[in-house]
Amino acid sequence: MQTRLLHVMITGLMLGCAPLALAGADEDYDACDKSTLENVLDVCAKVAIDDAQSTGNRAVALTNLSWGFIEAGEYEKAFQNADASIKLNDKDAVSWNNRGYARFRLGKLDEAIADYAESIKRDPKYVQPLINRGEVYFKRGEYQKAASDYSLVIKADPKNVDGWNNRGAALQRLKQYDGALADLNQAVRLDPKYVLAQANRIEAYYDLGKIDKAATEADALVKLFPNGGDAYNIRSWIRKKRGDIDGAILDAEKAVSLSPEDASFRDTRGAAFLAKGRFADAVTDFSKAIALFAEDSSYYRQRAEAKLALVDLEGAKADADKALSMKPDDADNLKTMNTVQAAMLNANGRQVSPEVTVETPKKPEATAPAKSLPPGRRVALVIGNSAYPDGMALPNPVNDAKAVAAALARLGFEVVLATDATKIAMSDAMYQFAVKAEGADAAMVFYAGHGMQVDGVNYLMPVDGSAENQADLKHKFIAADAILDDLKTVKGMRMLVLDACRNNPLSRSIKVKLAKVASRAVDNRSGLADMKAEGVLIAFATQPNEVAADGDGVNSPFTMALLQHIETPNIEVDTMFKRVRTTASEMTEGVQLPQTVNSSTGEFYLKQD
Numbered sequence: 001m002q003t004r005l006l007h008v009m010i011t012g013l014m015l016g017c018a019p020l021a022l023a024g025a026d027e028d029y030d031a032c033d034k035s036t037l038e039n040v041l042d043v044c045a046k047v048a049i050d051d052a053q054s055t056g057n058r059a060v061a062l063t064n065l066s067w068g069f070i071e072a073g074e075y076e077k078a079f080q081n082a083d084a085s086i087k088l089n090d091k092d093a094v095s096w097n098n099r100g101y102a103r104f105r106l107g108k109l110d111e112a113i114a115d116y117a118e119s120i121k122r123d124p125k126y127v128q129p130l131i132n133r134g135e136v137y138f139k140r141g142e143y144q145k146a147a148s149d150y151s152l153v154i155k156a157d158p159k160n161v162d163g164w165n166n167r168g169a170a171l172q173r174l175k176q177y178d179g180a181l182a183d184l185n186q187a188v189r190l191d192p193k194y195v196l197a198q199a200n201r202i203e204a205y206y207d208l209g210k211i212d213k214a215a216t217e218a219d220a221l222v223k224l225f226p227n228g229g230d231a232y233n234i235r236s237w238i239r240k241k242r243g244d245i246d247g248a249i250l251d252a253e254k255a256v257s258l259s260p261e262d263a264s265f266r267d268t269r270g271a272a273f274l275a276k277g278r279f280a281d282a283v284t285d286f287s288k289a290i291a292l293f294a295e296d297s298s299y300y301r302q303r304a305e306a307k308l309a310l311v312d313l314e315g316a317k318a319d320a321d322k323a324l325s326m327k328p329d330d331a332d333n334l335k336t337m338n339t340v341q342a343a344m345l346n347a348n349g350r351q352v353s354p355e356v357t358v359e360t361p362k363k364p365e366a367t368a369p370a371k372s373l374p375p376g377r378r379v380a381l382v383i384g385n386s387a388y389p390d391g392m393a394l395p396n397p398v399n400d401a402k403a404v405a406a407a408l409a410r411l412g413f414e415v416v417l418a419t420d421a422t423k424i425a426m427s428d429a430m431y432q433f434a435v436k437a438e439g440a441d442a443a444m445v446f447y448a449g450h451g452m453q454v455d456g457v458n459y460l461m462p463v464d465g466s467a468e469n470q471a472d473l474k475h476k477f478i479a480a481d482a483i484l485d486d487l488k489t490v491k492g493m494r495m496l497v498l499d500a501c502r503n504n505p506l507s508r509s510i511k512v513k514l515a516k517v518a519s520r521a522v523d524n525r526s527g528l529a530d531m532k533a534e535g536v537l538i539a540f541a542t543q544p545n546e547v548a549a550d551g552d553g554v555n556s557p558f559t560m561a562l563l564q565h566i567e568t569p570n571i572e573v574d575t576m577f578k579r580v581r582t583t584a585s586e587m588t589e590g591v592q593l594p595q596t597v598n599s600s601t602g603e604f605y606l607k608q609d
Contacts, residue, residue: 029057032064040068048081059089066098070105078102093123101132107295109136127153131162138170139295141327146170161190165197172204180204195225199234206238214238222251229258229265236268240275243393245386248272263293267302274306274554275395282306297326301336305554308340309399316340335560335587342564376441376492380405380413381433381483385449385463387420397448400499400559404446407566411606413444423462426478434486441492442604445483448559451500457481458531460500484533493573493604496533499541499558537598539577541584557587558594569607574598576606 032044047053047061062085069078082099085092100115113136119129134149147170153163168183181204187197198221206214218235225231236251252269259265270285286303289296304319320337327333384401386394398419405417414436418429437443450461454473458480465477480498487494531538541558555563561583565576577596584594 029053032061037071040064055088059085059092063092063095063098070098070101075102075105079106091122093119093126096122097129097132100129104136109140112136125156127156127160134166143170143173159190161187161194165200169200177204177208195228195230199230202234227258229255229262233265233268236272240272242391244391245272245276245393245395249276261292263289267299270302274302277399279306279309297323297330297333301333304336304340308343309554313344317344339560339564378413378442379433379437379440380408380415381429381445382415383418383421383426383429383447385420387463388450394449396556400448400555403555403563404559407563408444411567420463422464423476426462430486437486438489440490443487443490444495444497446497448499451498480531484536487536493600494536496536497539499556532597532599535600537596537600540595542592543595557592558584561587567607569609573604573606
């Protein structure tokens, strides 16, 4: 979720805000002069085209009409009326402001900024164009310029809650959290019912790592404002971040029901649908968000991710292009474009094998091998677990598993796929894989989901995994060593890929419990322990004892990087994983650095021309 600014209040009827040439009034003009949003389009239209009216009266009518069309969402008509008003009276600050806002909503950001500057020049005490220009800067990612404009608003009107809220939002984006919280607190002091400022403050707490405080305040905000869409919207965002995707969807649906025409609420629900794997629903919400507010590149980027998951490569490419054209330097836009281009490159010249269609199978299913198999027999086991209970759910592992399974099928692997698997289902999948893998020329095991280490032993967590003691770990979890045992019967290349270092709130509580009963010290390090096995290539999503990101997109950063390179022809597998390492590191700005330990001999190519 992006920090929301107060959506602009256009003030075309504030005739006292700028000197207007008000000539002699008659009944029609009086009605236009006193019009409200409900009747402005009707009563001012007469005055605007009445040649008997003075130039000043017609300019006022056109300004008011531009305001009415803005409120109706008809921005081209709003622009035309404000433009006509300026031609009649270019001294009116309100007309310049309204034309600027219409241009902003039409995606003409540079022209909008120029109009706001003209409005400010004509009436320096008129704060609305400063607020509006700040929003343009904010949307363009120029947060320092936005903060400067909001500072001018606050200087001119110290009680302007929008100025305090918006400057707080800009400072938050600049990671100046002390200043952001001070501004947001002031906005709330000025207006205790200002839900948006409280929602932005909750997001700032989350960014500062005060996750429990953010969650508690989000719950309190919903109770305090049960009809406030922003309250449900921020709680939905917090719940998604904490892995409670179903709860996030419920809150987002409530927000949308309260304000169906709010683009930010549609964005939040679309992101929750994306995390849940409801890609068609995500496309619908992002499309509505774009229709409501077409100037946010993240809407196009996320719709591209949803279309990519639906294998709509052309649609994904168009949206990724649009997002990148709007914000060329945005890291997320660049990452999405790279992923889309990789998918299109892989699909070029061949028919894309369909991805696994079963969302959450009770038992693992096998995908058919590709029609044109590389030399030798290839087998893979792919497991993705997302639906963990008690706030531990992860948005991406099921998506990761399905995408990797589809890629491996295209590479000629016979794939055993298990998603949201219980301990029984994981064991069953491992059995099927072990039977098929015996004597195979190549085998890969890919796991995405929660993993943890205890006393240097790595465990993979089924969706029904829980542990009170050491015996529970052995019998309710899957030891990674058990998978290595299954790989021993493979006669050729053996690969174990673990995207399983994701932050697991259960691991700490388990280790605390085990420490009370264990006869030796319990390892309290995060992530997975280092592993080595003779003749096996083992790829970790990050360094030993470190936590990997699940990611905000369709896939985790590691899996996105893997999918980008795994089907590249004519590169040896060791080199391929080095490229994955580089890409994942770039995606996470160096925070996540995958590691590969390879004790296999000889060379192996996943794809050769």
